[in-house]
Amino acid sequence: MIGLDANSNPYPDLAESWVIADGGKRYEFKLRPGVKWHDGRDFNAGDVKFTFDHALRGHSRTQSSMGLPAGSAGSPLLYIEAARSDLVVFQFNRPYAPLLQQLNVTEAPIIPAHRYPANDPLTNTAANRDPKGTGPFMLKSYGNDVQFVRNPNYHRRDLPCLDGMVERFFPSNQTASLALEGGELDWSWEVDKSRLGALRANRGLSVVGVPRGTGGGNCLMTVGFNLLASGDRRGQRQTNGSVIAGDPAPHPHFSDVRVRKAVAHALNRQAYLDQIEFGQGRIAAAPMHSGIGFAHAPQPTPPFNLAEANRLLDEAGRPRGPGGIRFSVDFWAIGPGAQVTYGNLLKAQLAEVGINVTVRSGPPGTFGTSVFVNRTFDLAIVSYCQGDDPQIGVRRQYHSTQYQAVPFTNLTAYRTSEMDGLWDQASAQVDPNVSRNTYRRIQEVAVRDQPYLWLVETEFIRAHRAGCSGFNYPNTGLFAETAFCK
Amino acid sequence: MTDTALVLTEVRPRVRRRRWLRRFLGTGSGVLGLVLTLTVLVLGVFAESIAPHDPFRAVGGPFQPPSGQHSMGTDDLGRDLFSAVVAGARTSMTVVVAVSAISAAIGLVVGAVAGYRGGLVDDGLMRVTEMFQSVPRFFLALLVVALFGSGLSNLILLLGVTSWPLLARVVRTETLSLREREFVGAARALGASNARIVIGHILPHVVPAALVIIALMGSRVILLEASLSFLGLGDPNAMSWGLLANNAQSFMRVAWWMAVFPGLAILVAVLGLNLLSDAINNALNPHVRRRRGDRPQPV
Numbered sequence: 001m002i003g004l005d006a007n008s009n010p011y012p013d014l015a016e017s018w019v020i021a022d023g024g025k026r027y028e029f030k031l032r033p034g035v036k037w038h039d040g041r042d043f044n045a046g047d048v049k050f051t052f053d054h055a056l057r058g059h060s061r062t063q064s065s066m067g068l069p070a071g072s073a074g075s076p077l078l079y080i081e082a083a084r085s086d087l088v089v090f091q092f093n094r095p096y097a098p099l100l101q102q103l104n105v106t107e108a109p110i111i112p113a114h115r116y117p118a119n120d121p122l123t124n125t126a127a128n129r130d131p132k133g134t135g136p137f138m139l140k141s142y143g144n145d146v147q148f149v150r151n152p153n154y155h156r157r158d159l160p161c162l163d164g165m166v167e168r169f170f171p172s173n174q175t176a177s178l179a180l181e182g183g184e185l186d187w188s189w190e191v192d193k194s195r196l197g198a199l200r201a202n203r204g205l206s207v208v209g210v211p212r213g214t215g216g217g218n219c220l221m222t223v224g225f226n227l228l229a230s231g232d233r234r235g236q237r238q239t240n241g242s243v244i245a246g247d248p249a250p251h252p253h254f255s256d257v258r259v260r261k262a263v264a265h266a267l268n269r270q271a272y273l274d275q276i277e278f279g280q281g282r283i284a285a286a287p288m289h290s291g292i293g294f295a296h297a298p299q300p301t302p303p304f305n306l307a308e309a310n311r312l313l314d315e316a317g318r319p320r321g322p323g324g325i326r327f328s329v330d331f332w333a334i335g336p337g338a339q340v341t342y343g344n345l346l347k348a349q350l351a352e353v354g355i356n357v358t359v360r361s362g363p364p365g366t367f368g369t370s371v372f373v374n375r376t377f378d379l380a381i382v383s384y385c386q387g388d389d390p391q392i393g394v395r396r397q398y399h400s401t402q403y404q405a406v407p408f409t410n411l412t413a414y415r416t417s418e419m420d421g422l423w424d425q426a427s428a429q430v431d432p433n434v435s436r437n438t439y440r441r442i443q444e445v446a447v448r449d450q451p452y453l454w455l456v457e458t459e460f461i462r463a464h465r466a467g468c469s470g471f472n473y474p475n476t477g478l479f480a481e482t483a484f485c486k
Numbered sequence: 487m488t489d490t491a492l493v494l495t496e497v498r499p500r501v502r503r504r505r506w507l508r509r510f511l512g513t514g515s516g517v518l519g520l521v522l523t524l525t526v527l528v529l530g531v532f533a534e535s536i537a538p539h540d541p542f543r544a545v546g547g548p549f550q551p552p553s554g555q556h557s558m559g560t561d562d563l564g565r566d567l568f569s570a571v572v573a574g575a576r577t578s579m580t581v582v583v584a585v586s587a588i589s590a591a592i593g594l595v596v597g598a599v600a601g602y603r604g605g606l607v608d609d610g611l612m613r614v615t616e617m618f619q620s621v622p623r624f625f626l627a628l629l630v631v632a633l634f635g636s637g638l639s640n641l642i643l644l645l646g647v648t649s650w651p652l653l654a655r656v657v658r659t660e661t662l663s664l665r666e667r668e669f670v671g672a673a674r675a676l677g678a679s680n681a682r683i684v685i686g687h688i689l690p691h692v693v694p695a696a697l698v699i700i701a702l703m704g705s706r707v708i709l710l711e712a713s714l715s716f717l718g719l720g721d722p723n724a725m726s727w728g729l730l731a732n733n734a735q736s737f738m739r740v741a742w743w744m745a746v747f748p749g750l751a752i753l754v755a756v757l758g759l760n761l762l763s764d765a766i767n768n769a770l771n772p773h774v775r776r777r778r779g780d781r782p783q784p785v
């Protein structure tokens with residue numbers, strides 16, 4: 001609908017203009033005329049309403065902030081209305097600050113309503129296998145590779161420059177980097193980070209670090225403590241809206257804030273940045289990503305200090321037993337891949353203070369089920385992509401309503417009325433100069449209670465042949481809209 | 487038939503043992519196999535005292551090449567590779583010993599019962615054996631890991647219950663030929679129970695042949711475990727050579743030592759067990775012995 005520039009400021013895309021009325025309760029978007037779907041049908045306001053009502057309610061980032069479905073309990077969103085074919089209205093029951101930041105192609109890619117007559121975009125595989133968009137390239141075929149051709153009816157005249165693109169898949173960043181160096185590729189998503197120096201020195205290549213990818217922006221490697229006993233699901237909200245009855249048992253170790261602080265002291269966060277990210281990115285200075293400039297408020301996170309960690313664990317009544325081990329926990333990561341390496345390093349670091357970590361991993365589906373649905377974990381790592389406003393990607397980690405059987409919501413089951421109140425307050429503060437103070441307070445409380453540990457703000461690496469240019473970094477998913485190659 | 491006849495016809499393995507050992511050690515490859523296998527065995531048994539560091543702890547800078555301080559260098563997280571290779575020996579030995587124990591137990595029982603009893607029991611047991619033999623083990627292993635997770639105990643159990651068919655077949659064949667021997671008939675005539683005949687008179691003769699198969703199986707198990715770990719399907723909490731090789735894959739062009747040393751360890755262990763198995767086979771095989779000029783033994 002709208003684009004975001006490098007400073008997260010909105011600019012027109014499918015929405016030509018917009019009006020914010022009623023102190024931030026009502027947003028009216030005037031849509032660009034004459035925009036066609038790839039199958040030739042007209043794009044209109046009904047598509048926008050359909051996308052939010054039937055597709056985005058399934059995504060934790062949209063659902064957690066906007067309260068989809070509209071009108072559900074506690075939801076700030078009253079309704080979305082396709083007032084005219086070129087006018088769509090978002091009506092909230094209180095001022096709602098982050099809307100403009102969650103309408104870009106990353107957070108809200110619009111899908112065509114006419115392809116889903118049964119309103120079933122989450123399950124209609126026939127339609128989903130033949131996706132239609134409004135973007136600069138159209139899907140031609142997919143199999144071992146994915147082929148795209150230029151969209152001749154693209155709404156930005158004379159774009160895109162390229163006649164087409166072929167997307168190839170590699171088993172690892174290492175092989176992709178070799179293909180790039182060998183001249184087989186024009187552009188590469190991610191590179192072999194262990195060889196960044198050599199790639200940067202290669203004059204035939206251009207290497208760019210960006211904070212946002214197509215799957216989300218401002219991503220922060222976050223370790224969460226299960227505050228409840230492993231496997232205890234009481235109090236968890238299910239996808240059908242019901243809540244599992246009963247009071248959950250607290251976690252035998254991590255319900256004690258001293259133990260959580262001790263773990264924070266035991267982790268040398270510089271090592272994750274140096275050894276796993278190879279220096280790409282920065283140590284997280286606050287629970288909120290530095291890419292969300294107005295909200296990011298650096299906090300005194302517990303520094304690396306083994307003596308203090310040991311002291312806190314002794315004080316918390318967890319003395320060293322046989323073999324110097326205080327207690328054993330399970331750590332979950334999506335794997336195989338870099339997140340398992342985070343687990344291996346964390347295992348090595350916590351061994352120093354007598355915490356025995358077992359690293360467990362599985363593909364995203366297994367991880368989501370074990371960790372977010374069945375909750376059989378003690379520690380887990382999640383790359384929470386925070387988006388362009390804290391309400392989009394941070395709220396879901398801390399708000400009590402976000403303790404759900406849905407992947408990438410409230411991992412720790414952290415629930416306090418203090419935090420809930422602050423988040424709801426900030427959501428209604430349309431002026432960033434006002435909400436900034438609420439967000440600072442939220443981060444102070446997060447540091448005080450430490451349900452999560454924020455390790456590293458990761459950076460995505462893109463690389464392309466020096467003969468190509470015009471790639472659109474960093475904010476948009478339309479990375480090749482203006483690209484061309486000699 | 488008398489007691490004397492029994493003593494004369496059954497040359498007990500104990501009597502032959504010394505000559506057999508001399509023949510076994512007489513070959514260079516046999517000695518090499520023994521030395522290599524013992525090396526891995528010692529590394530595995532005394533892993534904790536041999537390894538200078540905890541293999542899971544970061545003890546140095548990342549990617550340090552082999553040096554006096556870290557004889558095999560360090561990995562991407564600064565963990566000592568020599569300690570990891572030693573710990574890998576422990577894991578491999580654990581898997582080999584446990585799998586061998588499970589499959590030896592199943593294989594010996596199935597083979598001995600089938601061979602000694604014959605008839606319908608034999609037919610039934612052999613059909614079951616064929617069923618197990620026809621299962622593609624590697625894909626079964628992938629399936630089990632996908633369904634039940636990647637734990638060392640899962641792996642051991644899986645390999646244990648799928649590795650015995652060859653052993654059972656060899657034990658059955660040996661038993662078939664042994665059960666018609668005079669000393670077995672003598673034992674039966676003396677009123678020995680079936681269990682006593684099988685355990686006391688037949689199995690001791692079967693064991694050497696079984697050892698060949700078990701040693702060969704051990705080397706296959708090492709390779710299978712390493713392959714699964716290499717694909718990222720092993721137990722991430724048990725340091726193993728396959729896991730190390732898997733990790734090394736990402737840094738092939740930065741740190742050669744991360745791939746070379748675990749690879750060498752696998753080579754040493756597999757080669758050792760194969761040579762050992764060959765040597766046992768040669769020492770037992772009358773044809774090979776005759777070529778060496780030995781007198782044929784009454785087996």
